[in-house]
Amino acid sequence: MIDYSILVKSPLFNGISEEECMTLCSKIHYQVRKFEKDAIVVQGGEEVTNLFVVLSGSVRGEMIDYSGKTVKIEDIEAPRPLAAAFLFGKENKFPVTVTANKKSELLAIPVVEFLKLLQLNTRLLRNYLNNISTRAQFLSQKLHFLSFKTIKEKVAHFLLQQAGDRFHSFELKNTQQQLAELFGVTRPSLARVLGEMQSENLIKIEKKTVTLLDKEGLNSLLENG
Amino acid sequence: MIDYSILVKSPLFNGISEEECMTLCSKIHYQVRKFEKDAIVVQGGEEVTNLFVVLSGSVRGEMIDYSGKTVKIEDIEAPRPLAAAFLFGKENKFPVTVTANKKSELLAIPVVEFLKLLQLNTRLLRNYLNNISTRAQFLSQKLHFLSFKTIKEKVAHFLLQQAGDRFHSFELKNTQQQLAELFGVTRPSLARVLGEMQSENLIKIEKKTVTLLDKEGLNSLLENG
DNA sequence: ATCATTTTGTAACAATTGATACATTTTGCC
DNA sequence: GGCAAAATGTATCAATTGTTACAAAATGAT
Numbered sequence: 001m002i003d004y005s006i007l008v009k010s011p012l013f014n015g016i017s018e019e020e021c022m023t024l025c026s027k028i029h030y031q032v033r034k035f036e037k038d039a040i041v042v043q044g045g046e047e048v049t050n051l052f053v054v055l056s057g058s059v060r061g062e063m064i065d066y067s068g069k070t071v072k073i074e075d076i077e078a079p080r081p082l083a084a085a086f087l088f089g090k091e092n093k094f095p096v097t098v099t100a101n102k103k104s105e106l107l108a109i110p111v112v113e114f115l116k117l118l119q120l121n122t123r124l125l126r127n128y129l130n131n132i133s134t135r136a137q138f139l140s141q142k143l144h145f146l147s148f149k150t151i152k153e154k155v156a157h158f159l160l161q162q163a164g165d166r167f168h169s170f171e172l173k174n175t176q177q178q179l180a181e182l183f184g185v186t187r188p189s190l191a192r193v194l195g196e197m198q199s200e201n202l203i204k205i206e207k208k209t210v211t212l213l214d215k216e217g218l219n220s221l222l223e224n225g
Numbered sequence: 226m227i228d229y230s231i232l233v234k235s236p237l238f239n240g241i242s243e244e245e246c247m248t249l250c251s252k253i254h255y256q257v258r259k260f261e262k263d264a265i266v267v268q269g270g271e272e273v274t275n276l277f278v279v280l281s282g283s284v285r286g287e288m289i290d291y292s293g294k295t296v297k298i299e300d301i302e303a304p305r306p307l308a309a310a311f312l313f314g315k316e317n318k319f320p321v322t323v324t325a326n327k328k329s330e331l332l333a334i335p336v337v338e339f340l341k342l343l344q345l346n347t348r349l350l351r352n353y354l355n356n357i358s359t360r361a362q363f364l365s366q367k368l369h370f371l372s373f374k375t376i377k378e379k380v381a382h383f384l385l386q387q388a389g390d391r392f393h394s395f396e397l398k399n400t401q402q403q404l405a406e407l408f409g410v411t412r413p414s415l416a417r418v419l420g421e422m423q424s425e426n427l428i429k430i431e432k433k434t435v436t437l438l439d440k441e442g443l444n445s446l447l448e449n450g
Numbered sequence: 451a452t453c454a455t456t457t458t459g460t461a462a463c464a465a466t467t468g469a470t471a472c473a474t475t476t477t478g479c480c
Numbered sequence: 481g482g483c484a485a486a487a488t489g490t491a492t493c494a495a496t497t498g499t500t501a502c503a504a505a506a507t508g509a510t
Contacts, residue, residue: 072284072440085365087349089358095365115351117450119344126313126340133314139364140310148468149498164480175487178344185373191489207476372469375496400457414497416459432506 001032002107003055010053010079011131015123020055028113035059035100044097050108053081057104075101077154085132087111114194146184148222151193154183156221159203159212168212226257227332227428228280235278235304238354240348250348253338260284260325266307269322271406275333277307281408282329285432310357312336371409374445378406381443385436393437 002025013021032055035041041059043053043170058077076082086092088111096108100220119127148154158179163170172179176194182185187224197203202218212218227250229243239245245443257280260266266277267282283302301307301323313336329354334342344349373379383404389394397404405412422428427443429436437443 076357078433085358087358089362090355091362099397100277116352119347122340125343126500129313130315131311132357133312133317136310136357136361136364139361139368143368143371151362157315160313177487185400186468187488188324188469188490192467192491214365402457411498412458412500413460417461417497420459 006055006079007053008106008220010081012081012084012124012127014127016121020121024117024124027120028092028116028182029055029110030113031108033108035104035106037100037102039100041098041100042094044089044094048083048086048094048111050094050110051084051114052098053107053109054080055105055107058101059104059106060101061096061098078104083133084128087114109110113141114138124195131157145182147183151183151185151189153221154185155190155197156202156218159210160182160218160222162210162217163212163215168215172208172210229302232278232332235306237278237306237309237349237352239352245346247348249342252345252425253341256339258331258333260329260331262325262327265327266280266323266331267319269319271319272316273308273311273319273336273400275322275335276309276339277313278332278334279303279305279307279332280332283326284323284329284331285326286323299313303329307331309353310360314337315445328341367407369371370407375409376414377422377446379410380415380418381424381427381446383408384437385440385443385447387435388437393440395435397433397435 004021004025008016008018008021024077033041035057045054054076059082060073060075082098083094086094098220101130103132118128123212145154148157174182176190177187180190183190194203195203200217202212202214204213229246229250232238233241233243233246236434241249247398258266260282265365279301281303283300284307285300307323308321311319343353370379370382373382399407402412405415408415419428419430423430425442427437429438
């Protein structure tokens with residue numbers, strides 16, 4: 001029924017042997033559901049009562065906006081789990097409608113059964129906790145970024161974070177375009193701010209190398225926020 | 226040692242009886258640590274190896290900025306847990322330095338022991354998962370909000386979300402000030418936009434009652450983002 | 451009912467950012 | 481080295497939002 005060699009490659013079951021995985025699954029109720037191309041797996045807004053793991057094929061998340069148009073969000077290929085972050089919590093509803101890209105098989109484990117699994121296997125529990133925690137931490141960090149009002153503040157925070165306790169000089173690994181997207185601003189605006197910060201002798205940029213000339217000054221940009 | 230009547234009031238142990246709680250704790254290793262006023266509980270950047278629950282007194286989170294100044298973040302009173310969201314995940318380090326506001330007692334449970342607890346008691350597991358999931362969902366929603374560029378878009382999204390499929394009229398439960406903070410804008414700016422949207426006959430506001438006059442119009446504000 | 455406090459409406463001006471366009475520099479490839 | 485493509489620097493103007501200030505309205509307590 002289940003191809004365990006695929007399942008153990010999923011982030012959730014990572015580090016668990018195929019045998020163990022099989023034993024675990026034998027102890028709970030689950031379903032393997034098959035979907036034809038373009039079949040709807042779950043409707044957005046529906047309550048999340050199952051953990052889904054894509055066993056074969058691929059599905060896509062689509063958000064339906066208020067006017068009825070669909071906007072593609074992301075593809076999920078085997079063996080990734082689906083909406084794992086929405087199994088619990090106050091608003092455990094699917095944020096998106098999920099549709100099969102092609103003929104696909106999905107493992108569906110009811111929440112109560114998944115809870116049993118988590119209590120049976122420490123590695124699985126750790127995997128799941130790490131998964132949603134990492135996600136939360138990512139969101140938290142991204143939010144922290146956006147909490148800075150001006151582009152200057154965002155840049156200052158980014159540079160200080162990148163530099164850390166290391167040297168005052170380091171290599172930029174992103175283009176201005178990529179940084180602009182990270183900050184949620186336009187590329188010329190970012191360039192303008194970088195220029196201003198150079199003429200204020202806060203930083204110096206040569207090709208891809210950034211030098212922090214005045215860490216104190218960069219700090220003070222953040223404090224007065 | 227532990228005052229279980231307090232512990233069961235914490236969000237983590239909510240719904241678990243004092244007896245059960247006592248039995249659970251007897252099965253694991255833990256410490257009750259006492260801190261004098263202004264003693265440092267944990268240093269920011271330190272790895273999170275324990276789950277802390279404030280049993281008595283209160284502690285405060287303080288962030289140390291790049292120049293060394295401390296900024297108070299929040300107070301945590303008994304019986305709330307500490308940094309519960311940072312127990313797992315890639316970056317499981319304390320984001321803040323935690324200091325005792327007054328003489329306080331904290332329960333410290335090592336991560337591995339806490340994992341045991343989670344596997345022993347389903348209610349505790351559910352509580353914890355709900356706790357961090359709700360947090361992640363809150364962050365996710367907040368992030369979604371900030372992804373809208375203009376205030377009008379944010380307001381339109383908020384109103385359509387609040388209304389849902391229900392009537393076109395509903396009660397606002399927040400003040401403009403609170404909404405402004407949710408959107409990350411200033412209060413006068415929000416008021417101005419609300420005024421504009423009224424004169425454009427998109428919405429009508431009477432005291433705390435909002436009526437959506439033109440859902441289509443509100444939608445179109447979002448699509449052109 | 452009245453008064454103090456909070457909330458809301460509104461206005462004028464400043465500051466920041468976006469949009470667009472174009473020149474210049476850098477990069478990668480042949 | 482030379483060329484095309486990508487990345488960057490820069491300028492101008494428009495649009496949005498913040499800032500500050502004050503008056504009107506609503507709320508809540510005595």
